[in-house]
Amino acid sequence: MFIGRAPEFDAIDRALAQALGGNPSHILILGERGIGKTSLLNVAGLFARGGYTWNDRKHNFLVARISLNENICLVDFAINLRNSIQREIDKENPGVASLKKAWDFLSRFEAAGIAYKHEESIKNNAQIIQEFAFSLVDTIKSLKDSAQKDGLVILIDEADKASLDLSLGSSLKSITETLAAEDCNNILFVVTGLPGTRDVLTKSHESSLRLFQEFNLGPLLKDETITVIESGLQEAKKISGKETQITDEAKDLIYVFSEGYPHFVQQIGYSVFEVDEDGLIDKGDVNTGVFAERGAIKLIGDRYYAKFFYKDISVESQREILSIMAEKWNDWITKKEIKEKFSNKEKTLDNGVRSLIEKGIIIPREGFKGQYRLQWASFAFWIKNHRKTGRQ
Ligand SMILES: Nc1ncnc2c1ncn2[C@@H]1O[C@H](COP(=O)(O)OP(=O)(O)OP(=O)(O)O)[C@@H](O)[C@H]1O
Ligand SMILES: [Mg+2]
Structure with a gap:
């Protein structure tokens, strides 16, 4: 598909x-x-x-x-x-x-x-x-x-x-x-x-x-995302023989959580399908599928975010930069704003930001010097939770 x-x-x-x-x-x-x-x-x-x-x-x-x-x-x-x-x-x-x-x-x-x-x-x-x-x-x-x-x-x-x-x-x-x-x-x-x-x-x-x-390439549009979800359910029906319906509200919510990113749409779709028990995916199923212990965010986190956060980064100060940025979700943040909360020297901040950009972990704003953002809101969500619970 x-x-x-x-x-x-x-x-x-x-x-x-x-x-x-x-x-x-x-x-x-x-x-x-x-x-x-x-x-x-x-x-x-x-x-x-x-x-x-x-x-x-x-x-x-x-x-x-x-x-x-x-x-x-x-x-x-x-x-x-x-x-x-x-x-x-x-x-x-x-x-x-x-x-x-x-x-x-x-x-x-x-x-x-x-x-x-x-x-x-x-x-x-x-x-x-x-x-x-x-x-x-x-x-x-x-x-x-x-x-x-x-x-x-x-x-x-x-x-x-x-x-x-x-x-x-x-x-x-x-x-x-x-x-x-x-x-x-x-x-x-x-x-x-x-x-x-x-x-x-x-x-x-x-x-x-x-x-x-x-x-x-940008994220998929809302109607494209919904088509991916619907085709996924049709494919599941072909394989399992089981028919599953989905409410419009649930479709909207999958779009909100996935932000139209195809790999999130796929994972959230699977997780939500697994959670559903009555053949009708509703808002509650989507929330559970996304946030549960073994839900989509955890699985996406294990696959992508943990790699960014641990394997690709060897210095704690860069993780601190990401944590400060995560407070703004995936909105733009200025270097000045990061600096106010950063516990290390400005030079460490400069080097850290440069390295994070080179690794493709944060995105610099074109035409605006000193502004950056995280790629995905769900990455920010994962960082916030992860820092709180300290799970690796
Ligand atoms: N246009 C699309 N329609 C439906 N599903 C898609 C579409 N594009 C991508 N996907 C799904 O999203 C997931 C990620 O896609 P893909 O691997 O092509 O991304 P990528 O940009 O190559 O990622 P990476 O940067 O990690 O190499 C895959 O599971 C794929 O099936
Ligand atoms: Mg690829």
Whole structure:
């Protein structure tokens, strides 16, 4: 079940048509944690390969997909991409010749250790990028000739995690420039990540953002959230055979608690469904499902917030900053307001805030210096309770 995101799908549809016409316009999709980036990327992949129809539109691309992390160097990036392309070809067109020849330059890295691949990625960066792009050119030729594909879509998830060494922005820029020079214009990149991806890209090349048309995913709208809840109940009925009704008030309340964040809608939906005993979900069921001992907030907290609060933060002063911020729920708070309650030095506050922003735990207000907020009201709720009860 996938709901909403019509503007993004329109853009992806257009971009695919442009890639088919030889004039690709790459896409960057940004959004906070759990907002639905990976889900969108998956459905976009399905759409591009013809497994999903949008507004009566269907496409015929080969779709490769990679997910980045801080250990991936340029050579790994190329190896993972080649493997993904090969896997897709094997699945869909087993008759097409292997890509081994097209990606021959990777053979010298195949048996090499991590250190060698990383060293070479930096030392021979320009050359590897050239060979990488040429391999893509050969791949496209083979895809069009023998697999009758319209082109290649490369999905890159978790781009915010790209290491500085990978130089994602300049690597993509050089690759796309080489592709254009080789008149190989049927490749579309769709990149997703946390909002910090913008910094990752600009740090590696100032103008690399210009490669993309950018989309910022927001929470689902109220009617979309309600559609997710209703479809969830229908799916549950298919699986369990049990019919469950839900009052309008309960739907509204799920929207209020979830704030339209898809991962919260999902979890709250499950928790509330579990709590209900009489086949009619009402306001009381929602409250119990959300706040009970093993309720949605506790489960979401265990999965996301505890990680932010403990694993990602090693200094108590940063937890103190979050606790002060939580008093305003997820509203904007100024540094001055935090400072008034903060028990440490101003420098510690500055460093703490910077680190929390870098980790994607708090959000800086664009255009307003020294203003921040927590991502979710439920995170604030969890912090408040957690500090009170001291549970970990
Ligand atoms: N448009 C949508 N309709 C219905 N459910 C959705 C939608 N988008 C996301 N979800 C659900 O919300 C949850 C989180 O989505 P997803 O993993 O795609 O988010 P994300 O932005 O990639 O998160 P992260 O930042 O942690 O990688 C999943 O359970 C997914 O099924
Ligand atoms: Mg994701």
